[in-house]
Amino acid sequence: MKPDPPPVQPPGGSARIQDEAELATRARAGDRAAFGQLVERFATQARRVARAVLQDPHDADDAAQDAFLAALVKLDQYDPRRPFGPWLMRIVANAATDRRRRRTVRQVEPLAPELTGGGPRPDRDAEQSALGDRLRDALAELPERRRIAVVLFDVEGYSHAEIAQILGIPEGTVRSEVFHARRRLRELLKDWR
Amino acid sequence: MTGPMTPFDHRPDVQLGEALRAALDAGDHPAFVAAVLARADRPARTMDVLATWARRGLAAAMVAAALAGFLVGRGGEPATLPEDALAPTSAGAASIALVTATRPPDASVVFASFVSGSR
Numbered sequence: 001m002k003p004d005p006p007p008v009q010p011p012g013g014s015a016r017i018q019d020e021a022e023l024a025t026r027a028r029a030g031d032r033a034a035f036g037q038l039v040e041r042f043a044t045q046a047r048r049v050a051r052a053v054l055q056d057p058h059d060a061d062d063a064a065q066d067a068f069l070a071a072l073v074k075l076d077q078y079d080p081r082r083p084f085g086p087w088l089m090r091i092v093a094n095a096a097t098d099r100r101r102r103r104t105v106r107q108v109e110p111l112a113p114e115l116t117g118g119g120p121r122p123d124r125d126a127e128q129s130a131l132g133d134r135l136r137d138a139l140a141e142l143p144e145r146r147r148i149a150v151v152l153f154d155v156e157g158y159s160h161a162e163i164a165q166i167l168g169i170p171e172g173t174v175r176s177e178v179f180h181a182r183r184r185l186r187e188l189l190k191d192w193r
Numbered sequence: 194m195t196g197p198m199t200p201f202d203h204r205p206d207v208q209l210g211e212a213l214r215a216a217l218d219a220g221d222h223p224a225f226v227a228a229v230l231a232r233a234d235r236p237a238r239t240m241d242v243l244a245t246w247a248r249r250g251l252a253a254a255m256v257a258a259a260l261a262g263f264l265v266g267r268g269g270e271p272a273t274l275p276e277d278a279l280a281p282t283s284a285g286a287a288s289i290a291l292v293t294a295t296r297p298p299d300a301s302v303v304f305a306s307f308v309s310g311s312r
Binding site: 032035036039040043044047048051052057060061064065068069072128131132133135136139150151153154155157160175182185186189 | 203205206209210212213214215216217218219222225226228229230232233234
């Protein structure tokens, strides 16, 4: 059996790991305030990762909630020497994937060619909103693992090694997934530069 | 989108990251946190408890079915009859017992019936 790889240091280093480990220990002992702090700290990230998988914001929030509750139950499995984020994000990604499999898969229509052209630009808010819609559609076109990888890397700032742990795949595969996702997203977004 | 950066770049793409973050942010952070904490504090719902029971019941039923299958496969216990029914006192006694028995007879009963009938 291969030994565990060395723990990956998150931004903030060992002090942050220690802080998260302490919160996790207290939460495991029934301290709801400590659990609340962990939820507060990781909620935004968890919701974004879930939404990258599920698209629908309500489904994504339900999956993120399920993940936090599952994490609370499984806290005894968390290794306090390691950062909490990747451990939690693995649970989030699994919860979102499970939920996506349980429901009817929404068919994503490819972007109409006229939508990919330039055209007149409305005001900035409308433009941002349209960009958001377009990005979500573009993400939805990507394979699920690719979507999660690019969001974890470019949005949440996880390293390739951490994403490899979260997704349970080799680091080289993570690099490849991020590469392909970026290439596709940049293609779709080049008109918005 | 980011000029000199290539998809191969090992650094996070700040512009792409910001655009994705804006697209994926759901908002109303306090409401979400409150909902998670409320669910964590809520006692197990009836349906959750029933679901737990259902899983246990299903497991018990599977064990029982496997046990029953094993016993049937081995042929089960032989039927037992009262001693006097087995005694070949008359030609018909064992035969009557054989016919009226509710369970399959033991081979010795069939043999006794055959012997008494052949006398």
